[in-house]
Amino acid sequence: xxxxxxxxxxxxxSVGDRVSFTCRASQSISSYLNWYQQKPGKxxxxxxxxxxxxxxxxxxxxxxxxxxxxxxxxxxxxxxEDFATYYCQQSYRAPPWTFGLGxxxxxx
Amino acid sequence: DVQLVESGGxxxxxxxxxxxxxxxxxxxxxxxxxxxxRQAPGMGLEWVSSISGSGSDIYYADSVKGRFTISRDNAKxxxxxxxxxxxxxxxxIYYCARDxxxxxxxxxxxxxxxxxxxxxx
Numbered sequence: 560x561x562x563x564x565x566x567x568x569x570x571x572x573s574v575g576d577r578v579s580f581t582c583r584a585s586q587s588i589s590s591y592l593n594w595y596q597q598k599p600g601k602x603x604x605x606x607x608x609x610x611x612x613x614x615x616x617x618x619x620x621x622x623x624x625x626x627x628x629x630x631x632x633x634x635x636x637x638x639x640e641d642f643a644t645y646y647c648q649q650s651y652r653a654p655p656w657t658f659g660l661g662x663x664x665x666x667x
Numbered sequence: 668d669v670q671l672v673e674s675g676g677x678x679x680x681x682x683x684x685x686x687x688x689x690x691x692x693x694x695x696x697x698x699x700x701x702x703x704x705r706q707a708p709g710m711g712l713e714w715v716s717s718i719s720g721s722g723s724d725i726y727y728a729d730s731v732k733g734r735f736t737i738s739r740d741n742a743k744x745x746x747x748x749x750x751x752x753x754x755x756x757x758x759x760i761y762y763c764a765r766d767x768x769x770x771x772x773x774x775x776x777x778x779x780x781x782x783x784x785x786x787x788x
Contacts, residue, residue, distance in 0.1 A: 593774050595712075602762055602778035603704075603712065614776065646712055650773025654726040656702075656714040 561585050561649050565659035571667040572637050579633040580662040582647035587627045591651040594623055594632045597661075598643045606645075607632065634664075642666055669693040669777045671763050676782030683753050683786070689746040689763030689779055696744040697721065700766035702775060703737065703748050705759035705784075715761070716748065720769055731757075753786045760784075 562585035572578045582592065590610040595603040605614045607623040610630055620635040634641055647659040675687040689701070703715040716737040717726045725737055736749040746763050760783050764775035 591773070595775075597712075602780055603775070604778070605767070605774070605776045608767060608774045608776075648712070648714075648773075648775075650771075654714065654717055654773070655728050656717075656773045658712040658714070660711045 560655050561588060561651060561657050563647055563649055563657050563659035565645075565647055565662050567662060568660065569663040569665060571665045573667045574637055574639055576637045577633065577635055578637055578664065579631050580645065582625075582630045582632070582659050584628045584630075584649055584651075588649045588651035590626045591649055592623070592625065592630045593648045593650060594621075595646045595648065596641075596643045597646065603646065637664070669765065671765065671777055671779035673761065673763050673779040673782040676761065676784045678785045678787065679753055680788050681754060681786055684749070684751045685753065685784060687748040687750065687761055687763075687782060687784070689748075691744045691746065691763075691765075694765070696739075697741040698769045700724075700769070700772045701739060701746045702764045702766065703746075704762045704764050704775065704778075705757075706762070706781075707756075707759045710759075713759075717766075717772060718746070719772070750784070753784075755786050758784060758786045 564583045592610045594607040597603040611623045644661045644663045702717045734752045760781040762781045763779045765777040767774035767776040
């Protein structure tokens with residue numbers, strides 16, 4: 560199975576900050592990488608698919624880059640509603656689809 | 668609007684069975700693959716099972732293979748997960764999630780609110 564490693568596991572930031580966090584796959588997954596946002600008590604929300612394509616309705620301050628094994632999610636100007644946990648997930652070829660353990664973004 | 672609504676969760680003893688349902692609306696049901704994804708309390712997300720739009724392609728995580736059965740009823744726009752031989756480690760919120768596209772599975776664009784399954788004596 561493809562293992563997904565996210566770093567850091569948590570970070571503290573202030574409103575308006577530019578923040579980035581990474582996801583690394585244990586083997587090349589081309590651009591089959593998705594990012595989800597999850598707030599406490601809520602279902603995950605798809606933010607970005609195919610490594611860099613913004614899902615409909617997602618603010619443009621979110622962006623994704625990368626291919627192969629290394630990927631990055633960037634929030635250009637952190638907003639109060641962005642404090643959440645972010646998961647990466649690979650969808651390369653056949654299942655099992657695997658998720659990273661998440662990066663929790665907290666208020667500084 | 669696309670909606671997915673899970674039901675059927677609850678408290679069950681180890682070794683017991685439970686059947687989860689996911690009622691959907693707002694899209695052409697048979698055109699999309701569907702999935703079950705679970706989240707143990709305080710933990711991350713774990714993909715559990717997938718079924719294609721026609722029902723012909725089915726996949727399971729190794730952790731549930733042989734114990735869980737995914738199915739769908741395209742006439743009722745509903746997805747199911749039959750769970751047997753339940754273990755404490757199956758305790759989780761179970762989400763149903765739709766594939767983003769009908770031909771490229773594994774990207775989950777709509778999720779239900781989840782249903783909690785607790786396995787405990």
